[in-house]
Amino acid sequence: MPTRRHFLQSAAIAPLGGAAQTPAASPNDRIQIATIGLGGMGTGDTQSSLANGAKLVAVADIYQGRLTRAKEVFGNDVAVTRDYREVLARKDVDAVIIGTPDHWHARIATDAMRAGKDVYVEKPMVQKLEDGLPLGMVAKETGRILQVGSQRVSSVVYKKAQMLLESGAIGELNMVEAWWDRNSAIGAWQYSIPTDATPENIDWDRFISGAPKRPFEPIRLFRWRNYQDYGTGVAGDLFVHLFSGMHFITGAIGPERVYATGGLRYWKDGRDVPDVMLGMYDYPSRGKMPAFNLALRVNFVNGAGETSGFRFVGSEGIMTVDGGVTVSKQPREAEPGYTIGQFPKAIQDQYLKEYNAKYPRQKPSADGMRPTSQDKYLPPPGYNDHLDHHRNFLEAVRSRKPVVEDALFGIRAAGPALLSNMSVFNKRSYNWNPEAVKVEA
Numbered sequence: 001m002p003t004r005r006h007f008l009q010s011a012a013i014a015p016l017g018g019a020a021q022t023p024a025a026s027p028n029d030r031i032q033i034a035t036i037g038l039g040g041m042g043t044g045d046t047q048s049s050l051a052n053g054a055k056l057v058a059v060a061d062i063y064q065g066r067l068t069r070a071k072e073v074f075g076n077d078v079a080v081t082r083d084y085r086e087v088l089a090r091k092d093v094d095a096v097i098i099g100t101p102d103h104w105h106a107r108i109a110t111d112a113m114r115a116g117k118d119v120y121v122e123k124p125m126v127q128k129l130e131d132g133l134p135l136g137m138v139a140k141e142t143g144r145i146l147q148v149g150s151q152r153v154s155s156v157v158y159k160k161a162q163m164l165l166e167s168g169a170i171g172e173l174n175m176v177e178a179w180w181d182r183n184s185a186i187g188a189w190q191y192s193i194p195t196d197a198t199p200e201n202i203d204w205d206r207f208i209s210g211a212p213k214r215p216f217e218p219i220r221l222f223r224w225r226n227y228q229d230y231g232t233g234v235a236g237d238l239f240v241h242l243f244s245g246m247h248f249i250t251g252a253i254g255p256e257r258v259y260a261t262g263g264l265r266y267w268k269d270g271r272d273v274p275d276v277m278l279g280m281y282d283y284p285s286r287g288k289m290p291a292f293n294l295a296l297r298v299n300f301v302n303g304a305g306e307t308s309g310f311r312f313v314g315s316e317g318i319m320t321v322d323g324g325v326t327v328s329k330q331p332r333e334a335e336p337g338y339t340i341g342q343f344p345k346a347i348q349d350q351y352l353k354e355y356n357a358k359y360p361r362q363k364p365s366a367d368g369m370r371p372t373s374q375d376k377y378l379p380p381p382g383y384n385d386h387l388d389h390h391r392n393f394l395e396a397v398r399s400r401k402p403v404v405e406d407a408l409f410g411i412r413a414a415g416p417a418l419l420s421n422m423s424v425f426n427k428r429s430y431n432w433n434p435e436a437v438k439v440e441a
């Protein structure tokens with residue numbers, strides 16, 4: 001006897017496009033998930049989905065230690081396998097979380113949606129630019145939900161920043177700066193390698209499948225971010241969070257020009273990606289948002305602790321976004337040009353006469369003082385945007401309504417990040433068409 005009505009199977013045979021499908025069963029049914037890639041983030045994602053009421057039924061990972069750990073943490077009933085296709089073949093799995101290294105995202109997400117599963121895929125949505133639009137097509141064709149895992153777009157902090165910007169709190173936006181600096185070995189991805197990292201315990205061939213063939217070398221699995229074959233460098237790891245957060249706040253969909261530079265300055269441990277990277281991006285005007293410039297920075301050698309944040313620079317003030325939002329304003333003083341001392345005396349006098357008529361000198365008075373302001377907005381203590389992002393996903397799985405970060409949003413954040421890498425490696429700038437999501441000549 002089936003223990004559970006499998007409400008999402010009805011959605012699998014719904015018309016293409018996937019919109020507005022009605023779940024067949026009671027909304028009280030628990031959504032059953034499986035996690036593919038149960039490392040650091042896969043575990044965090046699983047916990048956030050469970051905290052939102054989902055049930056974990058299976059885990060796939062190519063390292064045996066993660067499967068042992070899966071049972072230790074999530075219970076003996078969780079089915080485990082090294083082959084993710086076994087998870088996709090299970091009828092009791094409604095949705096999968098994909099927490100593998102980047103080079104597996106597109107393939108597993110495609111296979112999962114074709115197998116009728118909804119997908120939460122970690123950022124960056126794809127490792128290769130050309131995989132972005134096809135993945136979106138698969139989501140459309142299969143009618144599956146696809147949420148990309150940049151949790152900031154579900155954050156109340158970013159929502160507040162969006163509302164403040166929209167309401168004109170800093171006037172007209174003209175520039176955004178964002179950064180993510182670190183100064184530790186773990187911050188720079190020198191992750192621990194387990195003592196049982198042997199060929200018996202690791203399905204090495206599966207790990208490198210799709211990437212160049214190489215002999216067993218566990219450092220490349222446990223520190224996969226350090227290699228272009230599996231990861232996407234600081235741009236795909238961290239710029240992408242800054243792009244997705246900034247796109248959410250501004251409503252922008254991407255730059256029209258990308259230029260980035262960088263290099264490997266300190267962590268020379270065999271990695272083939274930069275540890276310092278700077279990117280410049282020209283954003284065209286869109287709707288009510290004027291054209292603006294974006295500058296991004298990641299520095300893993302910054303000599304101080306980890307900091308990350310945004311500065312939205314407007315004509316009337318500055319909005320910073322980190323754990324909260326701060327809007328700072330100060331009056332713009334009208335000053336007589338400071339070079340007038342080098343004008344001839346008669347011209348100085350004439351200039352000042354006109355200037356003083358236009359900006360009459362005020363006698364200092366308490367009433368005449370102008371305010372500067374700094375308004376801070378903080379979320380409740382302990383606020384966790386990751387929980388909100390998974391709630392948004394699971395609600396979409398149930399309601400078939402769109403998620404906050406679908407494939408188009410995902411590729412519009414990943415695209416300029418991946419182009420930043422291409423810009424560094426190929427030492428050139430790129431023109432990007434964010435509407436069509438493609439590189440232009």
Ligand SMILES: NC(=O)c1ccc[n+]([C@@H]2O[C@H](COP(=O)([O-])OP(=O)(O)OC[C@H]3O[C@@H](n4cnc5c(N)ncnc54)[C@H](O)[C@@H]3O)[C@@H](O)[C@H]2O)c1
Pocket residue numbers: 036037038039040041042060061062063066082084098099100101102104122123124149150151206207221222224236237
């Ligand atoms: N949203 C965020 O804030 C955030 C934070 C960290 C990482 N991430 C993303 O999460 C993903 C995983 O990163 P991580 O730090 O957890 O890495 P990790 O190395 O800790 O975990 C990856 C896991 O995937 C497994 N794996 C590799 N290939 C596999 C395959 N073909 N099938 C099944 N399992 C496979 C590995 O054995 C490992 O257990 C990355 O794409 C990363 O960008 C997102």
